[in-house]
Amino acid sequence: MSSTVAPNVSDVGGPGRRTVYSMCGMCAVRCPIEVTVEDGRVTWLQGNPHDKALGTSLCAKGAAGLSLEFDDQRPQTPLIRTGPRGGGQWRRASWDEALDYIADKLNETIEAFGPCGIALSDRGGPFVDLTRTFVRALGSPNYFNHDAGCTGNAHNAARSIYGFGHEGLIFDLKNTKHLVLYGRNVLESLMVKEAKAFMAALANGMRCTYIDPRATITASKATRYWQVRPNSDYALNLALIHEILKQGVYDQDFVARFVSGMDSLREAVQDTTPEWQEAHTGLPADQLRGFVEEIAADVPRVIFHPGWMSARHKQSFYVSRTALILNALMGNIEIPGGFVLGKSPEQYGRKGLNHLTDRVPEVVEPRVDGAGADRPQWDPAIGMLHQAFAAMETGQPYGIGAYVAYRHDPLTGLPDPEATQRALDKLTLLVSIDVRYSETGWFADVILPESTYLERANILGQMNGPVPVFTMRDQAIAPRFDSRPAWWIFREILRRMGVKEALDFETIEELWNYQLDGTGVTIAQLRETGIVALADAPTLTPRDELRFPTPSGRIEIDSETLTGAGLASLPPYQPKEPPTDDRFVLLFAKTATLAQGQSLNNPILHEVAPEQVLWIHPDRARPLGIRDGEEVEVNGGGRYVGRIKARVTPWIHPEAVFMLHGYGATVPLATRARGFGVADQRLQHGKLYDFDPAGGGCAMTETIVQVKPAAAAGADR
């Protein structure tokens, strides 16, 4: 055991029964939870009923937090690599030793590359003030979140139109008449509050059009399902806009007052008729027309979802962009049944949390990925992580020598882990801070075990919404192993690097008091309920006061930022050749029990995990001799080849195959997940640096795989 200890919050581990309000940590949604602790042991987890939209609901992953807590297959002490990278040879280290080792290597990096040669990535969310502060305190601009493989395209698309990210648009599903989803699989890529609101809205008569090459559970609840060709959604949107303008099914008053660039829009969609899109999407023109006729009565209470996971193809940015334009045409901004704008505490006359980043000077050096500078269309607040990997490989525009992956596993979350490993292998220092053995952790130089979300407190979070809230993840129990909370880990590294003032707090309460100073909210209040709302009820901005943080103050169809980057505001659709013979577009998704790669080593989630199968259309399976339930071989063009059972079903588009993501892990100490299923990201060969230039997201669903019966593959050998 190390002599360096992190202070627990008071009362942890004490006798008796306590209720702790906190935040779940089993996926990146981070639902508010109520934790029952008996004699220092967690006995029950449920949703935090103080959040009325959630109630006591909590998903299967959330329940399995207990299974994570009692599982021994997680890092129990700091580990320092002794053999080659990824070789699995480690020695246990004390915290002092591991932190000193990291500080030495960071100093080495700074000497060789300067402070900008340090990078960190995490998975975004309400606690990034801590990680941003850490990176900034070291003098580097290179903080990244995971959005290169997630919502970066949609986020940057929204910035190019509305001036803020799409997380600032909050769905008022309760009053929505029609919701259009482009593969946004609300019921399986689960956010509990959203799924609850969605099902309640459907029961209340909301209609839903679900667009996806594959029929998901969300499709099964929708009122309309369009099985379009893979990656053709931009063509669909151009035709939808064409038809909506032609039929005049839009809010003309809203558009006249708040939208600029309508002439450009008319020009861009002049020829994209319902008939034109047929060949691209496979959707009959009359169905598209029928849809537009149907929503006519529902405008403005019609929402086109701009997407979350939008790292799909090289025009995904423009799918989100046109979806956001469709919303502007509906005039659904700041009205019941449309998008309610996320609001800050200041907009309600309250003070927001004090930022930790304010404690350290701003870094003026350019980011390694060019975000906000050479690539002005990419938000520098989130970056594009694949360009950090490119810099590790090439040293351009400058080298990256040290990289911290905090609760982030890019070897699972981004395409082509072999390519990522080549980049990571050039590093002086690779650190994984995590509660589990991730693929990235196994390739790291140092693994620092973070305490689980039940064993640690985080910095406070602020979520801007219709009503802004402060949220608390409080510590429920003492750590089972020699682990530490993140705030302590980053503080200790900074202390060793001689920048102690950034996070100079002895306890989490002291840190919380810094955040809360002047807000009128106390730690005691937050402990009482877990979340504190900063207004009694949401207020909608009056129409006359509506302004957008864009150069013109309006919703901008023509974006100066895009033009400045040499990009079109609405380029022509790039037609897709249908893959033939044994070739298919590879699609992926998750189910309600899976959070990417992090769930499958959890004892209970592993047990309830669905068998991973390859969905394939009967018309394509037949000529290849592929039969339902039999094994096939899936080849993405790299060294890795997957073997998986076929599920022959008409509910997948003939040009695509589909498998669940998060399977096929390799870490030997995670025995349940290891070798379980096929890793789709390893089939996404060559896709790490193949990205949408406008949005920055990886073009994951442009992956083409070859599929053949496994028996024939055996005969080949």
Next chain:
Amino acid sequence: MSDYILRHDEASCIGCQACEVHCKTNKNVEAGPAPCKIITFGPVEVGGHPRMRFVFMPCFHCEDPWCVRACPTGAMQKREKDGIVFVESSLCIGCKSCIAACPWGTPQWDPATRKVVKCDYCMDRIDAGLQPACVTTCVTGCLSFGVATEVPDPRRERYARQLIAEPLGSDEDSP
């Protein structure tokens, strides 16, 4: 049958398995036993739409439970006051007779205790004034529980709402 009903409204179910996992953690069982289970089937075609089927399988708490008859030690019991069928763990010898006897395979073998565990409507929670674990945490609220005569059936209300929402003479498919 017990006095209670544990109702599953399939139309609101999304097959997320929250009920299964919360049930397991509440009963403190790891991999193996599943005192309740959601069986998912589909997509199947219904009127041109893809539709999923979800079947919820807890214990039905029979009026004349074969598991109770089959139990040689009296561990499997029917609670006098409300008809809940439960297993008294201290009396269970792990013979699995109840598992064989139940027509639905409801009693579950727990390899950790080498005894049987089953759905008892979380009677400890009910007695404390709470709802069963699965109902408390259900994501969409498709599970409901209570005295059988007191729990409203969501299907009636939904059907009535649909009747009112659809224009007269409409032949459109209901969602």
